[in-house]
Amino acid sequence: MRLTNRISLIVCLICLPITIHSQNTGADTEMLRERINRFAKTQITYDHSLMDTNQRKVVENLYHAAVIMDSLFLDQVYEENPEIKRELQTQTGEKANLQMELFNIMFGPFDRLDGNKPFYGNNQKPAGANYYPGDMTREEFNRWIEEHPEDEEAFESEYTMIRRRNGDLVAIPYSEYYNERLTEAANYLREAAKFAENPTVKRYLNTRADAFLSNDYYESDMAWMDMEDHLIEVVIGPYEVYEDALFNYKAAFECFITLRDPEESAKVAKFAEYLTEMEQHLPIPEEYKNPDRGSESPIVVAQEVFSAGDTKAGVQTLAFNLPNDERVRKAKGSKKVLLKNVNEAKFDKLLRPIAGKILESQQLEYVTFNAFFDHVLMHEMSHGIGPGYITVDGRETEVRDELKETYSTIEECKADILGMYNNIFMVEKGEYPESMVQETWVTYLAGIFRSARFGIGSAHGAGNAIIFNYFLDKGAYEYDESARTVRVNFDKVYEVTESLATTLLTIQATGDYLGAKELIGTYGVLSPEMETVIAELSGVPVDIRPVYEYQQEMME
Numbered sequence: 233m234r235l236t237n238r239i240s241l242i243v244c245l246i247c248l249p250i251t252i253h254s255q256n257t258g259a260d261t262e263m264l265r266e267r268i269n270r271f272a273k274t275q276i277t278y279d280h281s282l283m284d285t286n287q288r289k290v291v292e293n294l295y296h297a298a299v300i301m302d303s304l305f306l307d308q309v310y311e312e313n314p315e316i317k318r319e320l321q322t323q324t325g326e327k328a329n330l331q332m333e334l335f336n337i338m339f340g341p342f343d344r345l346d347g348n349k350p351f352y353g354n355n356q357k358p359a360g361a362n363y364y365p366g367d368m369t370r371e372e373f374n375r376w377i378e379e380h381p382e383d384e385e386a387f388e389s390e391y392t393m394i395r396r397r398n399g400d401l402v403a404i405p406y407s408e409y410y411n412e413r414l415t416e417a418a419n420y421l422r423e424a425a426k427f428a429e430n431p432t433v434k435r436y437l438n439t440r441a442d443a444f445l446s447n448d449y450y451e452s453d454m455a456w457m458d459m460e461d462h463l464i465e466v467v468i469g470p471y472e473v474y475e476d477a478l479f480n481y482k483a484a485f486e487c488f489i490t491l492r493d494p495e496e497s498a499k500v501a502k503f504a505e506y507l508t509e510m511e512q513h514l515p516i517p518e519e520y521k522n523p524d525r526g527s528e529s530p531i532v533v534a535q536e537v538f539s540a541g542d543t544k545a546g547v548q549t550l551a552f553n554l555p556n557d558e559r560v561r562k563a564k565g566s567k568k569v570l571l572k573n574v575n576e577a578k579f580d581k582l583l584r585p586i587a588g589k590i591l592e593s594q595q596l597e598y599v600t601f602n603a604f605f606d607h608v609l610m611h612e613m614s615h616g617i618g619p620g621y622i623t624v625d626g627r628e629t630e631v632r633d634e635l636k637e638t639y640s641t642i643e644e645c646k647a648d649i650l651g652m653y654n655n656i657f658m659v660e661k662g663e664y665p666e667s668m669v670q671e672t673w674v675t676y677l678a679g680i681f682r683s684a685r686f687g688i689g690s691a692h693g694a695g696n697a698i699i700f701n702y703f704l705d706k707g708a709y710e711y712d713e714s715a716r717t718v719r720v721n722f723d724k725v726y727e728v729t730e731s732l733a734t735t736l737l738t739i740q741a742t743g744d745y746l747g748a749k750e751l752i753g754t755y756g757v758l759s760p761e762m763e764t765v766i767a768e769l770s771g772v773p774v775d776i777r778p779v780y781e782y783q784q785e786m787m788e
Contacts, residue, residue: 261326261330264330264331265330267334267343267345268337269773271337271774272582272773272776274581274777274778276574276779277781278491278537279491283463283464289424290424290428290433290464291424291537291782293420293424294421294464294487295783297417297424297468298468298487298489298539301469301541305475305542305545306340307362308361308475309361309362309475310341310342310361310362312355317332317335335352337777338546339544340357344546344690345546345547347689358478360476360482362393363393363481364394364478365394365395368394370478372401373387373394373401373479376401387401389403390483391447391470391482392405392482406447407445407446407447417441417468421438421440421468422438424437425441430459432458432459432460432461433464435455436455436466439455440452440456443469444469450559453560454563456555456567457564457565464489464490464492466490468486468488469486469487470484470485471486471555472484472542472556473556474542474640475542478637480640484541485542486540486543487539488536488543488549489536489782490534490571491534491535492534496533496572497534501530501531503658503663506657506658506661506663507529507613507616509661510613510617510650514617514618514650514733515653515730515737516737516738520619520737520741520742522617522621529567529568529613530567531570532568533572534570534571535573536573536574536778537782547686549571550570551569551608551612552568552612553569553612554567558620568616570609574776575605578775579604581773581776582774583604583675583682584599586681586769587678589768589769590678590681590765591717592712592718593717594719595674595719598670598673603655603671603675606672607652607676610650612647614651614654615647617650618650618737618740622634624743631643631743634744635739635745636745638745638748638752641748642739642751643740645695645696649699649729651676652672653730655668656726656729670720670722677719681762681765681766683696684696684697684700685769686775694756697757698732699732700759700762702732703728705755706724706728707724708724708729709721709725716765718761735751736751739751
């Protein structure tokens with residue numbers, strides 16, 4: 233899982249695409265410029281002194297493999313993307329240049345901040361992206377599995393593309409469908425492994441190279457969890473399922489290349505020791521708790537050097553919590569990686585100016601970087617606790633399978649609400665000062681409107697909307713209609729936090745799909761209060777647009 237706040241709202245039927253690229257009927261030049269300017273260009277630097285000669289060779293090869301992840305994800309987003317990119321590259325003029333620039337930001341012709349509306353051509357983005365045939369419906373997919381139960385595992389696999397052959401639906405492994413590019417990426421990983429002096433890093437790179445060709449990622453996910461005493465923190469491959477808004481089945485290719493920040497990582501490592509206590513502290517009955525989900529949970533603070541694929545499309549990632557494979561989480565837990573340089577950039581360029589516009593002035597003093605960064609930490613830790621494997625009507629199953637397309641929204645909302653809940657728990661344990669209580673509540677409230685501007689059609693955005701509207705409904709947040717500002721009611725906020733946490737965790741523990749849909753339908757909406765407050769933020773960038781120092785060096 234990732235803390236990003238993006239991806240389109242889950243819908244139930246793929247829109248049928250109609251290819252009308254040549255008409256170029258998208259947004260006009262001024263509108264394109266405004267959309268691009270929502271992203272503040274930000275230099276992402278790193279500490280060059282951390283790497284020796286061999287480590288630089290490792291990163292160089294990883295960078296080349298990451299660029300391949302960019303191309304794979306571009307194909308996964310939309311079938312017509314390669315053709316559209318070629319068209320835009322051959323066109324001249326300011327409008328075409330702006331469309332190309334926005335295309336690169338969004339990884340396609342659809343505005344991720346505007347409900348995936350097209351800015352080039354008239355096509356609607358298929359809910360299933362390019363993972364399924366463009367004319368395939370949910371009903372057809374489910375009917376095929378019902379009539380061919382032997383295909384269920386392959387069809388629902390995170391690592392297959394669904395295509396038509398002779399009128400039938402078939403599942404094609406990524407390793408076959410993308411064989412040429414994955415083979416090239418695997419070669420770069422093996423070359424990187426030759427320069428990796430750390431044996432655990434070498435093992436991850438080699439097993440991940442093997443996974444690209446075998447389509448079995450389990451061993452390399454286990455190897456990633458076993459990496460230790462290393463500087464280069466890299467993850468590469470298919471992970472998140474947000475782009476598949478039809479079923480949340482298919483994983484998108486991505487890559488993070490980061491360098492561990494030794495000093496900062498040492499500070500936060502101690503929180504991993506509290507995971508078992510956090511699980512026991514959850515506000516749900518004992519039978520719903522999951523004490524065996526995995527005790528290993530390394531926490532890393534890192535400097536991002538380069539990112540690629542799914543993580544780079546539209547809104548940028550603050551942190552990630554991987555792997556997503558419940559088998560690995562059950563055995564080893566998960567690893568949380570916080571990208572401190574990206575967090576600092578977002579706090580300075582986005583959250584601070586947002587808070588100044590929409591918070592009641594008396595509460596502005598409680599907006600701090602520490603509270604912002606610590607919530608990111610607890611958000612990622614909270615992905616690793618709570619229900620994972622569950623029993624429904626006597627069946628052993630997983631939460632994600634039972635909640636279907638609602639899973640991502642419910643899981644991101646859970647992680648956010650538990651992020652606050654567990655920060656307060658850390659105050660109670662004496663790990664944070666008492667001042668962190670008010671800072672936690674107020675900084676998160678300001679952060680809601682940073683996230684909501686990405687669109688509530690994202691899993692993260694919808695999760696934020698649920699929290700805001702639920703808290704407003706229960707009196708934990710208060711809205712001043714005349715001033716168009718919001719504030720935290722400190723007397724009610726903890727009680728309401730606990731109440732929503734219980735609701736979300738119970739939905740997950742019972743696999744309550746209808747309950748998830750009802751909660752999202754009631755609270756995961758752009759309420760009038762949210763809409764009014766967001767309107768006050770015109771002129772503030774919506775997100776950063778990273779300009780990677782390392783990429784510039786590679787292109788020189």
